[in-house]
Amino acid sequence: MGNSRGIAMETLLTWEKAQAPLDQVLETTISGLSMDDPRDKQLVMALVYGVVRWQGYLDGIIQQFSSHPLTKMKPLTLVALRVGLYQLIFLDRMPESAAINETVQALKSARQPKWLTGFVNGMLRAMARQRATLPAADEGAAVLSHPAWLVQRWYDLFGPERTRRICWINNTLPPLVVRVNTLRISTDDFIILLQENGIGCERGLFAQDGVRINDFQGPVTALPGYGEGFFVVQDEAAQLVSQLLAPFVSGRYLDGCAGLGGKTLHLAQLLPEGGRVVAVEPSRKRQAMLKDNLRRLGGPEIEIHGETLQVFGAQRHAGFAGVLVDAPCSGLGVIRRQPDIRWQRSLASLQGYQERQRELLAAAAGLVEKRGVLVYATCSIDPMENDEVLAAFIKEHSEFVITPAQEYLPEAARSLCDGQGFFKSTPEQGLDGFFAARMVKNG
Template sequence: MLLPMSKQQPATPATGSPRQAAYTTLQRLSGSDLHADDLIDQELSRNQLQGPDRGLFAELVFGVLRRQGTLDHYLKQLVQQPLERLELPVLLLLRLGLYQLRYLDRVPSHAAVHATVELTNEILPRAKGLINGVLRSYLRRQESLTLPDPARQPAAWLAAAYSLPGWLAEQWLQQFSQNEAAGLAAASTEIPPLTLRVNTLRISRSALLERFHAAELAAEPCRFAPEGIQLLQRCQITGLPGFDEGLFMVQDEASQLVAHLLAPQTGEQILDMCAAPGGKATHLAQLMNDRGCITATDLNARRIRRICESAQRLGLTSIQAVAADALTSDYLEGLQFDRILLDAPCSGLGVIRRNPEAKWRLTPAEISRCAARQHLLIDAAAARLKPAGVLVYATCSTAMEEDETVIKDFLSRHPEFVVENGAQFFPAWTDLFDCSGYLRAWPHRHGTDGFFAARLRRVMQSPS
């Protein structure tokens, strides 16, 4: 039956169990701009969950977010009413229960149903019958539940099978064949590895790997990034050997490639325009042997502090972090730079495997808003670049509207710039560059986050 909307708010359970904690976290995420990893860290820091419960809690939150589209597709076949008419607590509880039944083999079916019904009894007792009935119906009917026909409804099939919003499924099918779009979608639902960038000013990658192996941590070098290490198990970052010594920084492999593409030289004046939280700025300093000057700007003063804290932990002194708006007319007025990195604020479609909540918040309109700002930011970057200087534009987005289209428009208005083919500078990374010379890293092809980067050089003065 349909549960009518009630004036009485459902109870918020104390987070004494992993399922209670997962429900509360999902509830806080719904309709907000909070981040799942931040809320998970907050909950774990309270130390109310111990041992395996900590892992189960994180698995439930991230798992429901990653598989939400698929879960809802099956729930539509199990619930008599449209899902949008269900109260939010009921929908969250159904997702939690169904995720355990469908994806967690280590949780027996009867235990998953019982635990979900018990949790419902704490939150919304009148929904116990509905929750119990739907979950037991799934156990009886799971073999007969269907997905859309991939031949007749490719976008609907991709969205349901791989848990995507419909508009994103359509966008990826425009960019790729159906098989490759499915590969990208599948990779975007997987748990990403924890990737570190070794601070080679203090230790070599091989030496840090030896320290990890001595601590019985499974780790291996990254495929592309020369400073990159992947951890092959869950671990607490601050507890890793060398964290307090500043021997590494958490940074995805694709993100590490961007600083190399800019190729900063010792003694140069470098601008990192949208620098927080500081991963790329500290990498630039590292590549310059901490000799030169990196001006790292960001809008948010609190985020500027994060850059300073990271630089201090890594022992870097060449970074000057400044709170500034790159779109104001007096932004760094009078200053010119040898090289500029613009890691533009974007939709984050390339990192939804790390931030799965984002794909349920994004809309095509939001991507267009991001792109409009990106057009303005790259113009601002060009105004601060010296003659013969290098500008790298990067995003962690898969959307062409935020990537190739921005560069094409910029070049049409700035004939003094040309694209430099990154493959000519980094022949070992040929697989990462497309026919236009743009860096394109993909989760399903390269095992990295989705990243785009274009290396541009000013070859003449701006037209007057």
């Protein structure tokens, strides 16, 4: 399927089949393409992310026009209808004829039978004719475009008002936020550098080294200072999590689930002379990306271990002054950045995450030295992965006490903590939804 619509459809079909993260699937489908015009790539991305974000809403409309249940449709037919309808509703500058003809042409190029191309063509034309009467994207269930189980869960947990607000924000485009690598450049100088290059930006509202970049369309690698390692893309909420390991002393700190190293280097940045960071990351692919990031960002040498935190913990490594467990989680707090997450989770998957999180915290407990700090974090807003994990941990580990997170955060961020002293940011504050608990080991 040669054109941008065809590539978008192919990506969406692969994503549905593979149940893999959308950004990974998209990277694979577009990395090998030789598209002369960069706008073609942008269109593919806009279509793919837009369709996934609004899938529930689009499907509601398609169902109104179809006499067959959507579950009986061929996957390619449904994907073509979603891609076509998305253009009709959301891409204001796209002429109606181009939206329909190019979508149908992509099916023809893929040698789809006449009945299928005819059906998609007819449906899209019918929807275009009745465009003025289609339900708006801000009405009823259409706003939500989230799976029913999740909406029900959030209604029960947060009430209808908050649920609608969170769902609505999840469907908006997230801001580009970076953390300045102050080992290389000061935040003030980085802001000046961006402004000199005509890039609008402002200081973060909550985190001291956070910078919000406005109206920048290109890839982050094209921002000034990328090659020099002046910044790393990181939401302000994630930046605040590392700060909870304060007060920083010149001891050893463990990033127990380092991933690509967003928080690993931040810790190195925060430590005084003589402090050292050790990182654990079992995924080989992520480890390689972590090493690349650390090379780009520079800074002190960081010891990296490729085993799981459970294995690392069982090897009885010497005590750490601070341990961060930024646990694998559902990601329900970052749907705005990864719209596919909502369709790939279930209540059962939350239970699965909780089990892993409890194991990871238990493994971390033994690694913390006396009076050391343990921080548990997720990018989820679901209590099953947050408050419940913490309650179970504290019950089994009475040597740990919860200390109020607000005492370790900048003034502006203190209001993000709840009565129990947990840090809880949500998309409503313009932040990624994070949970973090700070504990100290007494025994």
